[in-house]
Amino acid sequence: MTNQGQYLEIPNLPDEEPPAYDTLEDASGEFANYEQFVIDEPAQRQRMSPRELFTKAGDFAKSFNKRFFRPINNALDPVYELYRFISTKTESYISKVGNPLIIKRLLYVLFIATIIYVISMSGLYPDAAGSLYGDFYDVHKLHSFIDSHVEVSRIEENLEYLSSMPHMAGTAGDLALARYIEDIVSDSGLQLDGNSKFTAYVNYPEKVHVKLYEGDKLIHDCDLIEKSTDQDHNENNVELQQMAFNPGSKRGSAKGRVVYANYGTLEDYKVLAEKGVNVKDSVVVVKYGGLLMESKKLYYAHEQGASGVLFFSDPKPGSAYNMLSIQKEPVALPDFYTGNMVSPGGGVLDRVPDYFDLDIMWNSNNCTPRIPSVPISWESVKNIMTPLKGHGERLEAWDLDFGNEKVEIWTGSDEFIVDMSNEVAERMNKEVWNVAGRITGSEQNNLAIVIGAARDSPGFGAVDSTGTAVLLELISLFSNMMRAVKWKPLRSIYFVSFSGTDYNMAGSTYFAQSKGDFFNRQGYSYIDLSDAVSGSKLEIAADPILHSLIQDTLSLVEDPATNKSLAEVWDKNFLSMKDNTKNYQPFISHFGMPSAEFRFRGKSYPKNSCLDTFDNFRKQNIDSEMQYHKALTRLVAKIILQLTDKPIIPYDILNMVSAINRNMKDLRSYVEFKDKNSKLDFTRFDTSLVKLKSIAREQQSFIKTWTEIVNADSGSEPNLLAVNRWDWNAKIVLLEKILQSSNGIYDRPWHKNVLFGNEFRIPETKETSFIYDSFPGVRDAIDAGDWKEAQNQLDLISELMDQCLELFQLN
Incomplete structure (x- = not known):
């Protein structure tokens, strides 16, 4: 090591083995010519005689004994005498009880056990729980x-x-x-x-435009670069986050009549139909927010025949957006699958081969949008909707209030056309972390x-x-x-x-x-x-x-x-x-x-x-x-x-059973709402739910018994009880996992939870609200008019609840 504290680098040694000694030339040969150096020995110091050495050692020992050992002996002698006195008395008492050797060993074991107990309870032992309550942390x-x-x-x-x-x-x-x-x-x-690190499909904005035409005349070209109050706008230096873009949106263009569709719900499209508006091939303008996620709004727009969607922020009172801001919401549809948009569900673990056709993959799964979308600012919405004033029918309930800007909503006419383009840079296998x-x-x-x-x-x-x-x-x-x-x-x-x-x-x-x-x-x-x-x-x-x-x-x-x-x-x-x-x-x-x-x-x-x-x-x-x-x-x-x-996982099974019962009552109401003459049979379900409640009672009994035993032993848990507790935890963790369909719910194989999850077509009735995030498989089958499959989905839930009873051996 150098004096700076750095290690010297050891040079690489040659690969060959060192030569054998017997192969070296005789000293009379080559090495005989080397000059012989004379080494001067330093002058030897005069050595001490053995007698003098022993004398000095003896003097040192006497001095050390006098200064060190004698004071200690003088201090410990009274203690030793006390120990001998106590030991003699103790021996006499022990001899009266029984064999002194056996009794002293028992007392020794008791003494050591007491010390170990005190240390473990005090938290001084480094691997102990550090608590004052038995085997568990305080x-x-x-x-x-x-x-x-x-x-x-x-x-x-x-x-x-x-x-x-x-x-x-x-x-x-x-x-x-x-x-x-x-x-x-x-x-x-x-x-x-x-x-x-993994790979997934992502896309980024590249070139976007939204233009409004009246006939062949361009009357507005939307500014799709977001301006903020704390940032100067420089068209020559546009940052990625400023560009109008919906993450996961479809690459492509659309051109058609502009139609304002409020929140883009099925009820909103019914209103337009009643006004004689044909949405087919149109570009619809839709607010964010309300009952539906953006992905579902895109899905419904495509279902209605629209060719593209323009999104904008909901201008409700107190909104933090301004006339120039652009809200960029993701639009992938997770209702069928989650994960990599072009290889979702179980395919997320595999890299998509580069030679695969992206367009084919995009169109072959259900989580990708089918029509392009672009978000726009309030300023752009105003400039698109204002020219429509006086054309078609007035939709006063849908009028927009941007604070200082009020915009009337009219159904418009075929002469007002929006041309939109959403060109994006796509990365099929982008590294993400x-x-x-x-x-x-x-x-x-x-x-x-x-x-x-x-x-x-x-x-x-x-x-x-x-x-x-x-x-x-x-x-x-x-x-x-x-x-x-x-x-x-x-x-x-x-x-x-x-x-x-x-x-x-x-x-x-x-x-x-x-x-x-x-x-x-x-x-x-x-x-x-x-x-x-x-x-x-x-x-x-x-x-x-x-x-x-x-x-x-x-x-x-x-x-x-x-x-x-x-x-x-x-x-x-x-x-x-x-x-x-x-x-x-x-x-x-x-x-x-x-x-x-x-x-x-x-x-x-x-x-x-x-x-x-x-x-x-x-x-x-x-x-x-x-x-x-x-x-x-x-x-x-x-x-x-x-x-x-917590030693026992604190699931509330009784509350889960109560929630299932409450949701089932809502499902009965939904069935009656959809078809009063429905023959859907809930008998088996009712029986299974009553049985499921017995698991809750078993849980309460187990917790009560476990607590009583541990408290009686000052917080210490017997080994056999610990094994039972571990087994209980392992079982209770499986409870909601058993309530999963291995084949998925109705028409959605990736979604396996039969109890909780959104119904695909969320009810939009104003008269009655339903708990649409329960029993999604049953509700989806009902919405599709497939009552036979609705009964199968309901019976499947009953069967899975019975399997829970088998796990706890309560059937």
Whole structure:
């Protein structure tokens, strides 16, 4: 080593073996000519005689004995005498009881056992639970750690960086954020998941135009470059995020009569038909929002015969958009399949061969749009609709109010033509990146939950990134807790940042499918954190089996504005998991994992536009002090503890059964609404549902018995009871997985969940509202008029419920 601390490089040695000694020439030969050097020996020092050496050693020993051993002996002699006295007395007493040797050994064992017990209960032993309650961690101490270690400055710093650059899936910005998140996961000590890079179809805007003609005369050419108030517009330097574009939209052009179609629902098209408007071959102008997702609006427009769609932001009161902003929503259709748009479902794991024809693949699956779409600004909508005034019939109920701009809606006439083009750059096998970190459980590490957040965005995505900011804080929080209190969950946790969400949930579907065998049996919950904070109103969407544990946890976190518990300020309304564009969809529909989504909403924000920046996030005071981010982090962290560190997985089976019963009553009403003379037979279902309730009673009995035994033993769990608990957890995880159809639901083979999921054609009746996100297979068959298959779907649910009873040996 050099004196600078650097290691010298060792030169490469020759490949040949060194020569044998007997092959060297005799010294009388070549080597005899070498000059012989005379080595001068240094002068020898005079040596000490043995007698003198022994004398000095003896003097040193006497001195050491006098100064060290004698004082110790003087101090210990009284102690030794006391020990001898106690030992003699003890011996005499023990001899009166029995054999002294045996009794002393028993006392020794008792003494050592007491020491071990005290150490294990005190938490001093490094591998112990660190709690004061038997074999499990003290949850109150863990909650206190969570409450005191969430850092708002770290959340704000992460959010600012995450929204500092545009990060559409597969772009340089997306890769930069993936590496940033990967560094945080790696530094935290979590186990990085190596299977993070994958390929998927993505597209990007290239050349788009929307032009309005009156006859052959061009009367308006839409500006499709988004201008924002905090950015100068430079036509020579247009950024990707400024271009009007729907991620996943179809490449192509369309030309036809312009027709305003309100929200693009089937009811809206009925209104147009009643006014004598033929939508066939037209270009329809449609608002975002309302009952339907954008993908379904495109599907219905194509079904009605339209050749193209122009989307624009809903100008409802309080909207954060302005006249020049352009909202860029994804339009892939996930109702049939999620994942890679040209190779969805089970095909997401395979790279599409480059020689495959993209157009054939696009048209051969159901998740790709069939007609092109382009989003436009309010200014463009005004300039397209205003010339139609006085032509056709007035649709006053559909009039638009852009604040200072009012626009009347008329049905128009055939002379007003829109010419639109959506030329996109397509990448059939674009590299995209998930980032996943894992905390391995200390007990049943083969069981796991997933905490996920979408990362990609058409723009800067400040509000979109709030979920990722909370995800990163959770990673830091749990990492610190593992180091500080020697904690590990009983079961495993995945923290995942997904890309490709805007392209049919490509990232989340790939992640789930790449671990398909695992999630099919051992993944037992998913929590979604996308666009987590945009206001102060708590919204929770969750599977009924998770409701109780969520309600219990809400009382442990305070609302930042009122200092009351979230349980007190929450509206007590669990929402359904209806949003088909969220990453929870593949986990629910294909893998039967009970899921939940938590977020604070309230203020309108300019989602998926260039206005969704960190500066605007602060200017609008959405959460300038990061207190709602902190509250959400604490809430989700404590729910994670409930799911992974409670000895018995806290599913509420009774509430699940109640939800099934409630949804079935709604299904009966829907059947009567569709056909009062229907012969659909619910007898078998009713019988199976009553039996299913017995699992809930079995669960309550098991928890009661387990708790009594553990409490009676001061928190210690007997080994045999632990084995029974592990077996119970393994069974209860399979409950909703059994309630999956191996062949999928009606006309949708990828979607296997027979209990929960959106009906494909959502009822649009104004008189009655139905729970359209339950029993999707039965409802789809009813909508298709296939009553025989509706009965088959209903009987299938009954059969699967009976299989649940067989699992618990209750049939």
